[in-house]
Amino acid sequence: MATPDFAEQLKALDATLTSIEKVLDLDSIRTEIASLQEEVGDPGLWDDQANAQRVTSRLSGLQAEVERVTGLRGRLDDVEIMQEMAAEEGDAAAEAEVTSELVKIQKAIDALEVRTLLSGEYDMRDALVSIRSGAGGVDAADFALMLQRMYIRWAERHGYTVEVYDTSYAEEAGLKSTTFAIKAPYAYGTLSVEAGTHRLVRISPFDNQGRRQTSFAAVEVVPVLEQTDEIDIPDEEIRVDVYRSSGPGGQSVNTTDSAVRLTHIPTGTVVSCQNEKSQLQNKASAMVILKAKLLALKKAEERAQLDEMRGDVQASWGDQMRNYVLNPYQMVKDLRTEHESGNTQAVLDGEIDDFIEAGIRWRRGQAA
Template sequence: MVFDLAKVKSDIEELKKQTSAPDLWDDPQRASSLMKTLQEKENILKEIEDLENQFADIEAYFELHEETGDEELLQELSQAVEDLERAVESFWVKTLFTGKYDDKDAVLSLHAGAGGVEAMDWTSMLMRMYMRWAEENGYSVEVLDVSEGEEAGVKSATMVIKGPYAYGKLKAEKGVHRLVRISPFDANKRRHTSFAQVEVVPYFDEDVDIDINPEDIRMDTFRSGGKGGQHQNKRESGVRLTHIPTGISVIVTSERSQHQNRAKAMKILKARLLQHYEKQREEELRKLKGEHKSAEWGNQIRSYVMQPYQMVKDHRTGYEVGNVGAVLDGDIDEFIIAYLKWSAGKDDGSGK
C-alpha cells in the first residue's frame, strides 16, 4: 500500500458522494462496504495530518530553543521526536499491507495435530491467544464452530475476527505452531511436543465473485447444541458444506437457523476456494521455476518452548522472545510486524 495524499482526498470526496445517495441502503451489503471504506480512508487522512502536525510542532520547538536557549525545551523536543518516531513506525507498518485482501476481516481456523489430548489442549491455548489479541486490538470475534475434545481442549475451531486489516495481520499466523512443554496430562511429567495448524482466509461481507456448480456442493445438517442438556438445539441447525471436487468443507453452528448458518458457511467456503485456486496457480508457477514448497503440516512457522527454557521463535523471520506467557496472552504484534517486514523484503528480493 502506497499513500498518495491527493488520491486519498479525492477518494474520500467520491465516497462521500456515493454514501449520500438517497438509494444507498437499497443494497445494504454495498452500503456497509462503502461506509467501511470511507471510514478507513478518513482514518488514513487523519493519521497523515497528525504526522504533519507533529512534525510542525518539532520544528517550532527547535526554532524556539535556538532563540531562547531554554534547556527545558530540549526535553520537550526529545519527547516530541520520540512520539513522532513511534507514530511514523505505526504508519509505516500500514504500507506493508500490499496484499489484495489485506484490508478484509479474517476467518481463522485451528486444527489439532496428532497427539491426542495434549494437541487439543494446545489448540485451545492458541484459540485463547488469538481471542486475547483481538480483544487487545479492539477487534470483534465471532466463534462460528468449536469441536471440543473428549477430555480437554478443542479438536478444531473456526472464528471470524473483524477489525482494520485483520486479514493483513493474521495471515502472518498461517502454518503449523509447535509447543514443547512438560505435559500436565502425563503422570510421569515427561516433555511433549504438540502441533496445531492455523488457517486464515479473508472474510468477505460482500459476495465473492467465484463460480461454483451447485451440484458440487454437499450440505449436511446436524444438531448444534454441544454436549447436550436442556439448552441443546433440538433442530438440525448446524450446517456442513463440502465442495466435493476439492474436499474443502466448512462447518458453522453459531446461528439458531439453518438458513443463516448455511449463508455464513457459503461465504467462508467461497473464500477458501478462492484461496485454494490462487494457491494452485502459485504452485504451478513454482514448479515452472523449479521451486519446492513444504507440505502444510511440514510448514512449521513458530515454536513455543516452555521447558527446558522459555522461548517463542518464528522460524521464518528469526524473531524471538523469552516471555512465552505474554505471547500466549495475545502479545503477538511484534511477530506480525516482523513477518510483514520479512515478507516485504522477500517479495522485493532484499530479504531471505
C-alpha cells in the same frame, strides 16, 4: 534547542513519514472518502444491505487510515515543540517524557511503514482465520485454544471486530478446530504471515507425571470475499448436512438441527458453522467461509503454490514456522525471521505485532 541526536532522529522520522504519505497517496484516499460519503448520504443505500455494509466499512477504514497518518504527523510536530520547551526550561522530567514519546512515535511509524508493504490483490480484505489441532493429543487441542485466544486478544487490542463462525471442541479440553473472521482494513495482508504450523513445548498440565510435551497446531488465513469476487459454486457441487450445535465435552447447546456443514464435492473442502441462531444464518455464514477457501485454492493452484496460500501444513515435526517454548526456558521464536521474545505470556496474550511486522518484512525480502 534540540540535541544533535534528537534532531537527527526527528529528521529521520519526518523523512520516513513523508515517504509513507506519498506511498499511501492521501489525496486519492480523501477523494475516495468524499465519494463514499456521497453514497452514504443516499437514502436508498440500505435497500441493498450487503452493498451498504461494504460502503460503510470501506469509508470507516479509509477515514481511520487518514486519521492514523495525520495523527502521527501532528505528534511529530508536537514532540519537536515539547523538546524545545523542555530544553529552554532545563526540565529533566519533561525531557524524559519527550524521549518516551519519541520512542512511541518511532514504533508507530515503523508499524505504518510495514502497512505500505501490503500491496497484494486481497491484502486490504478482512481475514478468515482457521486453527486446527495437530500432533500432540489433548495438549495440541489446548494449544489450538491458546492460539485462538492469542489472535482474538490481538484483535481486541487494536479495536478490531471478531466474528466466530465455528468451534469444534475436543472431548477432554481445548479445540479440534475453529474458524473466525477478523474484520479490519488489511487484516488479511497483515495476518497472512501467521499461516503455518505453530509448535508448543511445555510441561503438560494433562500428564499426571508432569512430563514435558511437544504439540502442534496449524493456522490457515484466507481473505474474506466481497460480492464482486467471481466464485460461482453450482448447487450440485455442494453437499449440505445439518446437525445440532455442540459445546465443550460434546454437550448439546441447541435443541434444533441449526448447525450446518457444507462439503464442496470436487475439492473435498469442508466447512461448518454453528454459532448463529438459525440454520439459514449458519448456512449463509458457512457459504462465506467456503467461497473464501475456494478462492484461496484457486489462486494457489494458479501460482502452483498451494501450501503457501492455504497454509496446508501437516501440523507436526519438521514444518513448524514458530516455536513457543514454556519449559525448560521461556522463549517464542519465529524460525523464518529469527525474531524472538522471552515474554511468552505477553505473546500468548496477543502482543504479536513485532512478530507480524518481522514476518511481513521477511516476506517482502523473499519476494525481492
